[in-house]
Amino acid sequence: MSSAPPTFNLVDEPWIPVRWLPRIEGDDQPEHDGTARPVEVGLHELLLRAHQIERVAIATPPALSALYRILYALTARMTGLDEARPGNWSTRRSDLVDRGRFDPTTVAEFTGRTRDRFDLFDPVHPFLQDPRLAGQCDPANTAGVDKLITTRPSGNNHSWFQHVNSAAPDLPTPAEAVLHLLVWHYYGPSGRCSSRTVGSVKAANSTAGPLRSTLSYHPEGASLFESLLAGLPEPGRDVRRGSDLCPWEREELPDPVAAPPALKGPCSGLTARSQHALLLVPDDTGRLVRDAFITWAFRDKIPREGDPYLIWQTSKEGNAYPRPADSRRALWRDLDALLLQEPAGSAKPRRPAVFSTASEVSEELRVRALGFEQDGQAKDVQFVDATTPPVLGFVERDQGAAIAIEIGRLRVLGERYGNRLNRAVKKAWAGFTDAPKIRDCTWAVDAAARYWPAAEAEFWKRLGDRDFDAAPAAFRVLAERAYDTVTYGALGTMRGAKAVTAARIELYGGPVKQAAGTGGTSTRATSTKEDM
Structure with missing residues (x-):
């Protein structure tokens, strides 16, 4: 008698790590019992108890960014907020906020109706996978689990968190594998991949994932319930759920060599931009993943414009591109681009579209920045994960756009003196070392x-003190202190003292050229009106 095929249904199986809100004092409902709070939950329990969960506790930022997009799509579909009608979309969302939780009956009906499309190992519709890869790719040349798990080294790549033995790989659980499945769909590299043959087309290269090397920004509230509702993008009036389909909602698998399915609204826009096709291979028990196929999904590139969680900028050539992830750049330097309709800057940044309505959910929303500093192909540099204090609401409460403008001014001043300091110390070093x-x-x-x-x-x-008047002098003093500390050791030599003194003018904007006929150049005064 043959054994049942492996199964791991994401609706019911615990796979999403969560952090629970503190227990409500005096509440004796079973669902508030501290003993019934598992470390990981499935999708059904996550949605049912989202009002009790503080946040999803996934430690890999790109996996959390990808999962957020899946959860937004599920939330929109379950609540009917996937369409602008009937009535006013913002009012319907506000009604949900007032209820304080997702309706248990609605959650049960929704997860029951969609449960069969969330089995990770289903032979016909494995979640976010293509079962055809078993026949279209070479089974003797699979990717392997070390390549699937993006935090492991594979091939000639360097080790990040652990060393591995490719001859005897440590097999991941389905709960671990599905998170990296999501990372591949959203942040996968371009370039060489496993060869895939579809009809007369045989290719072994893929296009980069839609979020590769980007930083995305998500509103977060006091609970996961608030975070999911605040993160919903408002659909256009022409969006219809019958055509705005997520990949798991399609009856037929798409043709890889034809044009990718068109993005018809926020649900497809959040979940159907992947350029990679994957297939997980479970062991006989279904408790471990023993192998994986990873290859291209489409020959044509799916546009990534329109993602509502990215800051879009304009290049010198006039092309729109998302702000890249930079592990050295602190989140406060992006704050004005998140709050202002038209923040300062030659790149003409446009704030993520989701923030135009997010504050309707709560005035105490934080901003979570999640990303992956990468190049376009195989190089991965560093994860990016940062959170602001509650900032989205106070712009609405306190003097509106005036505060946001001051935030932009603070950012400009901070970056100005940081850039001046950078040039000053480099110039001093060049003079000291005769570079x-x-x-x-x-x-x-x-x-x-x-x-x-x-x-x-x-x-x-x-920002907390609403003290903006003396900001130029404050940032200038910070730059001066850093400059003096770094260059102090060189002052003991004539060459060093001369180089450090000459380069210091860069902290104040550098030398100023005089008008023609006034005797050449002069140095800028050490304190300008701008710096006072």
Whole structure:
């Protein structure tokens, strides 16, 4: 007698780690019992008890960013907020906020209706996978689990968190594998992949995932319930759920060599942009994943424009592109781009569309930035994960756009003196070492490590105190302190003292050229009106 095929249904199986809100004092409902709070939950329990969950506790930022998009789509579909009609969309969402939780009957009906599409190992519709890969790819040349798990080294890549033995890989559980399945769909690299043959087309290269190298911004409330509702993008009046389909809702698998299915609204836009096709291979028990196929999904590129959680910028050539993830850039430097309709900057950044309505859910929303600093192909640099204090609501409460404008001014001032400090120490180093040109140096690294954390603390202090008048002098003093500390050791030599003194003018904007006929150049005064 043959055994039952492996199964791991994401609706019921615990796979999403969560952090629970503190227990409500005096509440004796069974669902509030502290003993009934598992470390991980399935999708049904996550939605049912979202009002009791503080946040999803996934430690891998790109996996959380990807999962958020899946959860937004599920929330929109379950609540009927996937369409603008009937009535007013914002009013319907506000009614849900007032209820304080998702209706248990609605959650049960929704998860029951969709349960069969969330089995990770279903032979016909495995969740976010293509079962055809078993026949279209070479079974003797699979990707393997080390390549599937994006935090492991594979091939000639460096080790991040652990060393592995490719001859005897540590097999992941389905709960671990599905998170990295999501990372591949959203952040997968371009370039070489497993060969896939579809009819007469045989190819072994793929396009980068839609979020590769980007930083996405998510509103977060006091509970997961608030976070999911605040993160919903408002659909256009022409969006219909019958055509705005998530990949697991389609009856037929798409043709890989034809044009990708069109994005018809927020649900498909959040879940159907992947350029990679994957298939997980479970062991006989279904408790471990023993192998994986990873290859291209479509020959044509799916546009990534329109993602509502990215800051979109304009290149010098006039092309729109999402702000890239930079592990060295603190989140406060993006705050004005999240709050202002038209923030300052030559790149003309546009704030994520979701923030135009997010504050309707709560005035105490934080911003969570999640991303992955990468290049377009195989190089992965660093995860990015940062959270602001509650900031979205106070712009609505306190003097509106005037505060947001001051936030933008603080950011500009902080970056101005950071950039001046960077040039000053590089110029001083070049003069001290007699280098042929100004370039990166150890002084620049040391100065940045001293200045930027101090500038961030200054930013949040002045924002909290609503003290904006003396900000230029405050940031200038921070730059001066960092410069003096980093260059102090060179003052003991004539060459060093001369180089440090000459380069210091860069902290104040550098030399100023006089008008023609006035005798050449002069140096800028050490204190300008702007710096007072």
